[in-house]
Amino acid sequence: MIKIENLTFRYRESEEPALHDINLTIPDGTFVGVTGAAGSGKSTLTYALNGIIPHCYPGDFYGSVTVEGKDTCEVNLTDLSCVVGSVCQDIDSQMVASIVEDEVLYGLENFGVPHDEIPARVDQALADMGIADLRDRMIASLSGGQKQKVAIAAILAMNPKVLVLDEPTAELDPASSLSVFRLLERYARQHGTTVVVVEQKIALMAQFADMLVIMEHGGIRYAAAPAEVLAHSDDLLRIGVNCPRVTTLVNRLRADGVYAGPACRNVEEARDAVLEVLA
Ligand code: ADP
Ligand code: MG
Numbered sequence: 001m002i003k004i005e006n007l008t009f010r011y012r013e014s015e016e017p018a019l020h021d022i023n024l025t026i027p028d029g030t031f032v033g034v035t036g037a038a039g040s041g042k043s044t045l046t047y048a049l050n051g052i053i054p055h056c057y058p059g060d061f062y063g064s065v066t067v068e069g070k071d072t073c074e075v076n077l078t079d080l081s082c083v084v085g086s087v088c089q090d091i092d093s094q095m096v097a098s099i100v101e102d103e104v105l106y107g108l109e110n111f112g113v114p115h116d117e118i119p120a121r122v123d124q125a126l127a128d129m130g131i132a133d134l135r136d137r138m139i140a141s142l143s144g145g146q147k148q149k150v151a152i153a154a155i156l157a158m159n160p161k162v163l164v165l166d167e168p169t170a171e172l173d174p175a176s177s178l179s180v181f182r183l184l185e186r187y188a189r190q191h192g193t194t195v196v197v198v199e200q201k202i203a204l205m206a207q208f209a210d211m212l213v214i215m216e217h218g219g220i221r222y223a224a225a226p227a228e229v230l231a232h233s234d235d236l237l238r239i240g241v242n243c244p245r246v247t248t249l250v251n252r253l254r255a256d257g258v259y260a261g262p263a264c265r266n267v268e269e270a271r272d273a274v275l276e277v278l279a
Contacts, residue, residue, distance in 0.1 A: 002026040002049065002162065002194065006063035009044060009053055018044040020218040022063070026211070028161075029192045031185060033205030033226075036215030037240030042198045043089065045215065046164045048072070049196060051080040068161055082111065085160030089167050091151040100126075100142075101135045103154045111158060125157035128187050130179075145176030149183065156187065162194045169199060177201065181208050203244040206230060206265040214241060230263040246270035253277060 004024040010017040019041050026032055034042050047053040051072045054061040065072040068083050088094050097103040104125050108118045126132045129149040134142065139150060148168055155163065163184075169177035185208045188195045199205050205212060206226035214222040214229060216239045222229045229236075233243040233251045246264055250273045253259035259277050264270040 001028055001066075001068070002196075003066045004048065004063070005065075007048060007065060008060070008062040009048065010060045011044075012058045012060075014059075016218070017060075018218050019048065022048075022220055024213065024220060024223055026194060026196070028194055029188070030194055030210045031188055031208055032194070032196045032211045032213060033202075033209035034196060034198045034213045034215065035200060035202050035205065035241055036221070040215040040240075041218040042215055043166055044218075045213075046086065046166050046196065046198060049162065049164050050084045050086040051075070051077050078111075081160075082158065083160060084162045084164055085155035085158055087148075087151050087155055087163075087165045087168055089170070091147060095139060095147075095151060095154070098139055100131070100137050100139060100150050103139060103150055104157050107154055107158050113158075121157045121159075125153040128156055129153040129183055143176070145172050145179060148172065148176075148180055152180070152184070159191075160193070162196065163188070165195070165197045167198050167200065169201065169204070177204060181205075184208070202230075202236075202241060203247075203266065206244075214239070226265055227262040230265060233263070250274070 004022050007019055007022040008017050009019040034045060036042055048065050049067065054073060055077050070083065072080060095103055096106050101122060104122045108121055113121065126135055129152055131146065131149045131153060134146060139147060169180055181204055184195055187193065209226055211223060212226050212229040213220055214236065221239060230243055230247050231251060233248045236243050244266065246267050250259060250264045250270050259273055261273055261276065264273055
């Protein structure tokens with residue numbers, strides 16, 4: 001479980017806190033999607049989970065973050081990184097090898113994984129991300145989507161209990177984005193991994209996440225199931241989060257008292273809602 005209690009963090013060089021009185025409990029195995037306008041504190045929230053704050057960025061840290069019973073302020077980054085695997089926003093700066101297999105091997109060889117376990121772990125991680133066929137490829141020759149899957153596989157090979165990803169699909173086309181989310185979901189369900197993914201595409205997250213967290217000015221505006229959050233499409237728009245147009249449309253029908261069902265996440269759900277209204 002992840003428990004964030006009364007967390008406020010101010011970067012040393014900033015006047016305002018980047019995170020402001022955050023309280024959030026994430027049960028094991030939850031798939032969490034985080035979104036919010038630029039500068040709302042999404043990346044800083046991921047740093048609170050993987051220990052980059054307070055361990056790497058100096059500043060004022062109040063409150064507590066506990067992951068799997070470990071207080072992130074009290075454990076060192078190496079120990080924490082065995083529990084929380086992170087894929088940062090700039091994967092090119094995160095990747096260390098030039099061949100796919102070496103990238104996946106790197107963490108395993110450097111974090112004391114027993115030698116006889118390594119080959120199976122590499123096979124499994126590549127299979128989990130659907131990239132077994134890329135094993136011998138040069139990373140520089142891969143597409144953006146393939147590279148992202150390599151970066152994720154390298155982290156999954158370490159079997160983290162929690163996986164944190166900061167905008168993994170920012171530079172991917174819709175088909176590759178969907179593919180990354182499908183693979184992440186399948187992996188998380190199979191292994192009971194908690195996934196926290198920062199993502200601008202709220203429609204995509206609403207499809208896969210158990211919980212959506214919407215950030216505004218360093219605070220949490222909403223943390224609830226997707227349909228519950230999407231019911232507030234007007235407010236989301238006001239704070240810079242774009243909902244699917246069909247969600248907004250069906251919410252208007254709800255506001256007008258024409259439709260009483262839940263908010264819709266996609267065209268299919270909206271079609272069913274409209275058919276229900278017309279019936
Ligand atoms: P988001 O990921 O939602 O765009 P960030 O967490 O990156 O938001 O930023 C939240 C706030 O913290 C912003 O005001 C940003 O300028 C500030 N901030 C982010 N990183 C740093 C840093 N390393 N040093 C100082 N201020 C930072
Ligand atoms: Mg960010």
